Amino acid sequence: LYRKTESIANHERKQILSIVRMVAKFTQIFPLNLELKGVECNLSDPYAYGGFADIIKGNYKGHPVCVKAVRIYSACDNTSNLQAEAKEFALWAHLSHLNILPFYGVYVSEHPKNPRICIVSQWMQNGDLRSYLRSFPNSPKILLVLFQLFDVISGLHYLHENCIIHADLKAANVLVTESGRAVLGDFGLSRVVSGFSTPIPIVKGTHNWTAPELILDEESVPSEKSDIWSFGCVCYEV
Numbered sequence: 642l643y644r645k646t647e648s649i650a651n652h653e654r655k656q657i658l659s660i661v662r663m664v665a666k667f668t669q670i671f672p673l674n675l676e677l678k679g680v681e682c683n684l685s686d687p688y689a690y691g692g693f694a695d696i697i698k699g700n701y702k703g704h705p706v707c708v709k710a711v712r713i714y715s716a717c718d719n720t721s722n723l724q725a726e727a728k729e730f731a732l733w734a735h736l737s738h739l740n741i742l743p744f745y746g747v748y749v750s751e752h753p754k755n756p757r758i759c760i761v762s763q764w765m766q767n768g769d770l771r772s773y774l775r776s777f778p779n780s781p782k783i784l785l786v787l788f789q790l791f792d793v794i795s796g797l798h799y800l801h802e803n804c805i806i807h808a809d810l811k812a813a814n815v816l817v818t819e820s821g822r823a824v825l826g827d828f829g830l831s832r833v834v835s836g837f838s839t840p841i842p843i844v845k846g847t848h849n850w851t852a853p854e855l856i857l858d859e860e861s862v863p864s865e866k867s868d869i870w871s872f873g874c875v876c877y878e879v
Contacts, residue, residue: 643873646852647792648771648849653822654747656671659668660785670696670704674705674746675734675746675747676746676747676749677731677745677746677747677761678702679702680699680700680701680706680708680757680759681700681701681747682698682699682700682706682708682748683696683697683756684697684708684750684759684847690829691709692711692791693711693712694709694711695709695710695712695758695831696708696709697709697710698747698764699748699761701702701745704764705764705766706745706761706762706764707761707762707763707764707765708748708759708761709758709759709760709761709762710750710759710829711757711758711759726838726842729769729829730744730747730760730826731762731829732805732828732831732833733762733828734746735798735799736803736828738795738796738799739792739795739796739822739823739824740792740793740795740796740799740822740823740825741796741799741800741815741825741826742762742763742765742824742825742826743762743763743824744760744761744762744819745761745763746761746764747760747761748760748761749758749761752857762826763818764821765816765817765818765824766819767816767817767819768816768817768827769812769813769814769815769816769817770789770813770815770816770817770823770875770879771812771813771878771879773789773817774786774879786879787877788821789815789817790875790876790879792822792823792874793810793815793823793825793872793875794825794872796825797810797825797869797872799869800825800868801865801868804833804863805831805832805869806831806832806833806835806859806864806867807825807828807830807831807868807871808830808831808867809827809829809830809831809850810825810868810871810874810875810877811847811849811850811870811871811874811875811878812825812874812878812879814827815875821825830863832863834864849874850870850871851865851867851870851871852867852870852871853870854867854868855867857858
C-alpha cells in the first residue's frame with residue numbers, strides 16, 4: 642500500500658508508514674516478499690559488533706552482503722530485540738535514495754532451536770566514515786570530507802522530506818560505498834513523525850551526538866532539529 646501512495650497526501654503517507662512499523666514491532670511479522678532465500682553466512686563468526694547486534698559478512702547470489710543479527714541472551718531479550726529489529730526493517734524497506742544504505746531483505750536462520758531474524762543489506766567494504774577517512778592519512782582531506790558531508794546531509798534531507806527522524810546520526814552509522822559515496826545506515830532508533838501520539842518509549846540515540854534538549858528534558862523526543870545537531874557533531878567528528 643505504501644509503495645502505491647503517489648496520489649495520497651503526505652500526512653496520510655506518514656501515518657501509513659507509522660502504522661506499518663507498529664504492526665511489525667508488536668507482531669514480529671514481516672511481509673513474505675521481504676524474506677531472502679539462499680543467504681549464506683555463519684552467525685557464530687561476527688565480522689564486527691554493533692550496539693545491539695552482530696554484523697556478519699555473508700553471501701547472497703554470489704555477492705557479499707551484510708547480515709545484521711540481533712544478539713539474544715534470554716527469552717526477554719529475544720522478544721524485545723526482535724520487536725526493535727522488526728520495526729527497523731519495516732521502515733528501511735520503504736526507503737530508496739542514493740545516500741541511504743540499500744536494504745535487500747530479511748533472512749531467517751534455519752537453526753531449529755534458535756531461529757534468528759536478520760536484516761540483509763549491501764556490504765560496504767570501505768566501512769564507516771571515520772575508518773574510510775583514516776585510510777587517507779597523507780592526503781588533503783578537506784575536499785574529501787566536504788564531499789562526504791554533502792552526501793550525509795542529502796540522505797538526511799531525504800529522510801526529513803519523508804517525515805522520518807534518524808535519531809542516531811554519527812560517523813559510525815555512515816558507511817562508504819565502493820565508489821566513495823556516503824550512505825546512512827542503522828535505522829534502529831529512527832521514528833516517523835506521524836501526527837498522533839504513541840505510548841511507546843522513545844530511545845534518544847548515542848549520548849555524545851544527542852542534542853542538549855533531549856538530554857535536559859526527559860519528555861522531549863528526537864526531531865529534525867536534533868538530527869541537524871547530530872549532523873553538526875558528525876562534521877566536528879570527521
